[in-house]
Amino acid sequence: MxxxxxxxxxxxxxxxxxxxxxxxxxxxxxxxxxxxxxxxxxxxxxxxxxxxxxxxxxxxxxxxxxxxxxxxxxxxxxxxxxxxxxxxxxxxxxxxxxxxxxxxxxxxxxxxxxxxxxxxxxxxxxxxxxxxxxxxxxxxxxxxxxxxxxxxxxxxxxxxxxxxxxxxxxxxxxxxxxxxxxxxxxxEKTRKIKVGFKDYMGFRIFQSISSDVKEYMPADYQFYQGKEYYQPAQIGILTRMLTGIMLKVVFFMMRDMGPGDEK
Known part of the structure; x- marks a missing residue:
């Protein structure tokens, strides 16, 4: 190697x-x-x-x-x-x-x-x-x-x-x-890795944000679209469900901080 x-x-x-x-x-x-x-x-x-x-x-x-x-x-x-x-x-x-x-x-x-x-x-x-x-x-x-x-x-x-x-x-x-x-x-090159909640949550946050800011950051949008994860992976049902719930919470809290908003 x-x-x-x-x-x-x-x-x-x-x-x-x-x-x-x-x-x-x-x-x-x-x-x-x-x-x-x-x-x-x-x-x-x-x-x-x-x-x-x-x-x-x-x-x-x-x-x-x-x-x-x-x-x-x-x-x-x-x-x-x-x-x-x-x-x-x-x-x-x-x-x-x-x-x-x-x-x-x-x-x-x-x-x-x-x-x-x-x-x-x-x-x-x-x-x-x-x-x-x-x-x-x-x-x-x-x-x-x-x-x-x-x-x-x-x-x-x-x-x-x-x-x-x-x-x-x-x-x-x-x-x-x-x-x-x-x-x-x-x-393990031929196996799919197992992805836990923390890593999958980080990926989904980036993926979701890339869709929201695709006009400002087209490279991120093109990179994340169509991906289930960064590489072939096993993602459990509970991980998917919990991530989906937490994403809703995170983006609800960030709802007033979209592109163009001023603070």
């Missing part, structure tokens, strides 16, 4: 890269994996202009023509994704944040529901929880099943034996989780 590792550090072979390589070594002891590294520092990615075209009209209307599509092509071709970033002021690096901004449409129209991901960060001290939670939230919004989160403390001075042991344990646990999720998904 092929794993794409996106490195968000501005340093070529800093702590983030070394952590990713250590994770790779542990993964390769568990299965046959091919790793490819993509360094955002070497990619030509212009800063997002905030024009909203990718969300409202479609990614093909993005005015920036650079390496964004190349990166997504690699994401399409890979069986799994690892996103790595140093912690900079309690969040991801500017390089990774710009890439996240450049694919903002994926949070509306996720394309990776059949794939697994792992998020990894390194920090000199604090910010692991905040950074990993953000990375997980975004990667899930793209559709990935986030099979692991790993935060390592890599202070700018020699690590103690205890810290090295703790980091090694975290990497081993994350490698185990990611390996199991990849193998499990490979076995």
């Amino acid at each position: 092929k794993i794409l590792t996106i490195i968000g550090s501005p340093r070529k072979k800093g702590n983030s890269y070394q952590a990713a390589r250590n994770l790779e070594a542990k993964m390769k002891r568990k299965g046959t994996y091919e790793f490819e590294y993509l360094f955002l520092k070497d990619a030509h990615l212009d800063a997002c202009k905030g024009c909203f075209n990718c969300v409202s009209r479609g990614i093909e209307f993005c005015p920036l023509k650079d390496d964004r599509q190349m990166i997504q092509d690699k994401m399409d071709q890979a069986d799994g994704l690892i996103i790595v970033s140093p912690v900079y002021v309690m969040t991801v690096s500017a390089l990774l944040k710009n890439f996240i901004d450049r694919v903002a449409y994926l949070c509306h129209r996720p394309e990776y529901h059949s794939k697994n991901a792992l998020v990894l960060c390194t920090t000199g001290g604090i910010g692991v929880k905040e950074t990993l939670n953000y990375m997980e939230m975004i990667t899930k919004a793209w559709g990935y099943n986030v099979a692991g989160k790993c935060g390592l403390v890599t202070a700018p001075w020699p690590a103690t034996a205890g810290l090295n042991k703790k980091n090694t344990s975290k990497l081993e646990k994350s490698a185990q989780q990611f390996d199991q999720s990849l193998k499990s998904m490979e076995k």
Whole structure:
């Protein structure tokens, strides 16, 4: 299986890269994996202009023509994704944040529901929880099943034996989780996934809103029409019924907040 590792550090072979390589070594002891590294520092990615075209009209209307599509092509071709970033002021690096901004449409129209991901960060001290939670939230919004989160403390001075042991344990646990999720998904490729209430409710909210705002956001409308879910899925009768009831409640509460309304 092929794993794409996106490195968000501005340093070529800093702590983030070394952590990713250590994770790779542990993964390769568990299965046959091919790793490819993509360094955002070497990619030509212009800063997002905030024009909203990718969300409202479609990614093909993005005015920036650079390496964004190349990166997504690699994401399409890979069986799994690892996103790595140093912690900079309690969040991801500017390089990774710009890439996240450049694919903002994926949070509306996720394309990776059949794939697994792992998020990894390194920090000199604090910010692991905040950074990993953000990375997980975004990667899930793209559709990935986030099979692991790993935060390592890599202070700018020699690590103690205890810290090295703790980091090694975290990497081993994350490698185990990611390996199991990849193998499990490979076995279940031909099966329909089971969708619970929370995930189905989120899908139906997006689908319903896309119909209400189709003149303003035609790309969302075209994406959601005719879909039962993001991918072939088993959706129980009770889940459908409860979702239908909750949708009525949600949209009743939002009835005065339609397009064009002012508050």
